[in-house]
Amino acid sequence: MQSLLNVKKDFPVLENNQDLVYLDTGATALKPKVVIDKINEYYNEYGVNVNRGVYTLSYKATTEYEETRTMCAKFLNALEKEIVFTKGASNGLNMVALGFGMDYIEEGDEIISSELEHHSNILPWMEVAKKKKATLKYIPLDSTGRISVDAFKKVLTKKTKVLAITYVSNVMGYISPLEEIIKIAHENNVIVVVDAAQAVAHMKIDVKALDCDFLCFSAHKMMGPTGFGILYGKYKYLKKMSPVEYGGDMIDIVEKDSCIAKDAPYKFETGTPPVAEAIAFKEAIKYIEAIGYDKIKEHVDELTRYALTKLSKIPGIKIYNPTTEVGIITFNVIKAHPHDVATIFDEHHIALRAGHHCAQLITKWLECVGTLRACIYIYNDYSDIDKFVEALEEAVKYFEEW
Amino acid sequence: MPNNIADLYNQVINEHRKYPRNKGLIEGYKTLHLKNPSCGDDVTVQMKIENGVIVDVRHDGSGCVICCSSASVMSEVLKGKTVEEASQIIDDFYELIKGNMPKDEDRLEDAIVYLNIHNFPPRAKCATLAWRAAGALLVDDEGEDADE
Ligand SMILES: Cc1ncc(COP(=O)(O)O)c(C=O)c1O
Numbered sequence: 209m210q211s212l213l214n215v216k217k218d219f220p221v222l223e224n225n226q227d228l229v230y231l232d233t234g235a236t237a238l239k240p241k242v243v244i245d246k247i248n249e250y251y252n253e254y255g256v257n258v259n260r261g262v263y264t265l266s267y268k269a270t271t272e273y274e275e276t277r278t279m280c281a282k283f284l285n286a287l288e289k290e291i292v293f294t295k296g297a298s299n300g301l302n303m304v305a306l307g308f309g310m311d312y313i314e315e316g317d318e319i320i321s322s323e324l325e326h327h328s329n330i331l332p333w334m335e336v337a338k339k340k341k342a343t344l345k346y347i348p349l350d351s352t353g354r355i356s357v358d359a360f361k362k363v364l365t366k367k368t369k370v371l372a373i374t375y376v377s378n379v380m381g382y383i384s385p386l387e388e389i390i391k392i393a394h395e396n397n398v399i400v401v402v403d404a405a406q407a408v409a410h411m412k413i414d415v416k417a418l419d420c421d422f423l424c425f426s427a428h429k430m431m432g433p434t435g436f437g438i439l440y441g442k443y444k445y446l447k448k449m450s451p452v453e454y455g456g457d458m459i460d461i462v463e464k465d466s467c468i469a470k471d472a473p474y475k476f477e478t479g480t481p482p483v484a485e486a487i488a489f490k491e492a493i494k495y496i497e498a499i500g501y502d503k504i505k506e507h508v509d510e511l512t513r514y515a516l517t518k519l520s521k522i523p524g525i526k527i528y529n530p531t532t533e534v535g536i537i538t539f540n541v542i543k544a545h546p547h548d549v550a551t552i553f554d555e556h557h558i559a560l561r562a563g564h565h566c567a568q569l570i571t572k573w574l575e576c577v578g579t580l581r582a583c584i585y586i587y588n589d590y591s592d593i594d595k596f597v598e599a600l601e602e603a604v605k606y607f608e609e610w
Numbered sequence: 611m612p613n614n615i616a617d618l619y620n621q622v623i624n625e626h627r628k629y630p631r632n633k634g635l636i637e638g639y640k641t642l643h644l645k646n647p648s649c650g651d652d653v654t655v656q657m658k659i660e661n662g663v664i665v666d667v668r669h670d671g672s673g674c675v676i677c678c679s680s681a682s683v684m685s686e687v688l689k690g691k692t693v694e695e696a697s698q699i700i701d702d703f704y705e706l707i708k709g710n711m712p713k714d715e716d717r718l719e720d721a722i723v724y725l726n727i728h729n730f731p732p733r734a735k736c737a738t739l740a741w742r743a744a745g746a747l748l749v750d751d752e753g754e755d756a757d758e
Pocket residue numbers: 234235295296297298299326328329374376377378403405406426566
């Protein structure tokens with residue numbers, strides 16, 4: 209066995225639930241103490257609104273808040289004015305589809321997406337397609353359920369205007385070959401919207417190198433607070449994009465019959481934001497960068513390899529993605545419904561997800577009613593995997609016998 | 611294996627899983643289709659009510675053992691009851707799921723086996739899905755296709 213990260217102690221939820229085996233990072237990652245402390249710091253020390261008062265505390269809160277934008281820009285290799293604060297990935301993806309797509313897409317145009325998408329990167333585009341009489345097309349997945357460059361080329365036509373695609377599938381754990389796909393998309397004047405909700409916990413994202421036009425993620429899946437996220441957009445597109453919500457903060461000048469919105473990114477940010485969450489997100493970025501994505505990958509890869517080796521010896525289960533790339537293992541006990549199995553895991557204090565994971569299209573593609581999903585992350589260890597495998601063996605045996 | 615798993619998947623539930631009663635739909639009955647969207651449990655319940663008596667109950671659908679067995683148990687328990695009796699039994703069942711033993715436990719017949727569900731709170735909605743459909747059919751004379 210190879211030496212792994214030793215960070216369990218950084219996570220109060222694990223300290224407070226000693227027997228918990230947390231394998232549901234795909235739904236949300238646990239938060240390290242530094243993030244929680246920062247949330248408390250805001251509420252305890254300067255818990256006032258941002259962008260409003262001219263008094264000292266308000267200045268302090270606003271400074272802390274705007275530092276997050278600076279840090280996110282550096283984190284993604286973007287400009288500060290390209291960083292829009294959102295409520296999360298779903299919110300950001302909706303803003304792009306409804307605020308940009310709704311203006312940009314015209315009748316007869318084509319939008320390309322995939323069956324690997326989370327609902328939040330497909331339903332907004334379905335709505336755009338319906339309203340604008342455009343067509344939504346799907347990249348055909350290969351036999352393992354992957355998106356390939358060739359398959360993308362097959363659905364690409366002169367009418368294609370937008371590609372909405374996931375960086376990492378939340379069910380299959382595959383990384384989409386985005387560099388090449390984006391290059392080809394741009395050669396064909398196709399705007400590319402990337403859902404990086406799962407990717408951001410596992411890999412360094414450089415929006416300049418990737419050259420995507422929009423990219424969204426949630427803070428909470430990379431150990432940051434819930435209810436906060438980032439929408440990156442190339443400035444030239446953010447400038448064109450319409451706000452979906454109007455109100456305070458986002459506006460420059462208001463007359464009785466007209467108004468002038470602020471420039472991007474502020475024109476997309478109306479209402480009092482989740483201030484504590486935004487401020488504390490900095491700590492999540494610092495935490496993840498201090499560990500390093502290479503170390504995270506080593507740790508997750510090793511445990512995934514360890515788990516898959518053990519799982520391959522259990523008859524009576526089906527693994528849907530043996531070539532997973534980010535520690536997401538999707539499986540079923542052949543003789544049982546995923547929810548019945550999930551209850552057995554729950555009895556063993558193993559938290560994992562059962563169902564369609566907000567990605568019904570891939571569940572249908574896999575031809576099952578739902579799946580179980582175990583997600584391995586930095587705070588898991590060999591013992592977690594052992595307990596998980598043991599419980600699964602018991603579940604198989606239990607449903608085999610009855 | 612922790613003991614209470616066997617409490618959950620007990621003999622009666624297992625029987626109904628293997629041999630569901632009153633399964634399969636019949637044209638012309640009052641019909642209600644309900645889902646638990648988060649987990650995919652999907653149940654359709656039908657009733658034939660004549661002169662205030664439930665003369666037939668049918669169900670069909672897919673889902674976990676708790677959901678499917680509970681639909682079968684429900685059909686057996688409610689069949690032959692008056693609408694009024696059935697409403698009371700359904701209320702008792704909801705109480706049972708919360709862990710409260712109803713005053714008249716015999717009235718629940720086999721449905722009593724879901725008593726242990728309250729130890730598994732995430733599964734309460736699996737156990738009650740078919741019962742919610744039945745309850746709605748009793749109240750709403752027309753029946754409708756409602757998803758939740
Ligand atoms: C790939 C993917 N996209 C989008 C989302 C939506 O994220 P949120 O619920 O934080 O908006 C998720 C969350 O499950 C996801 O896994």
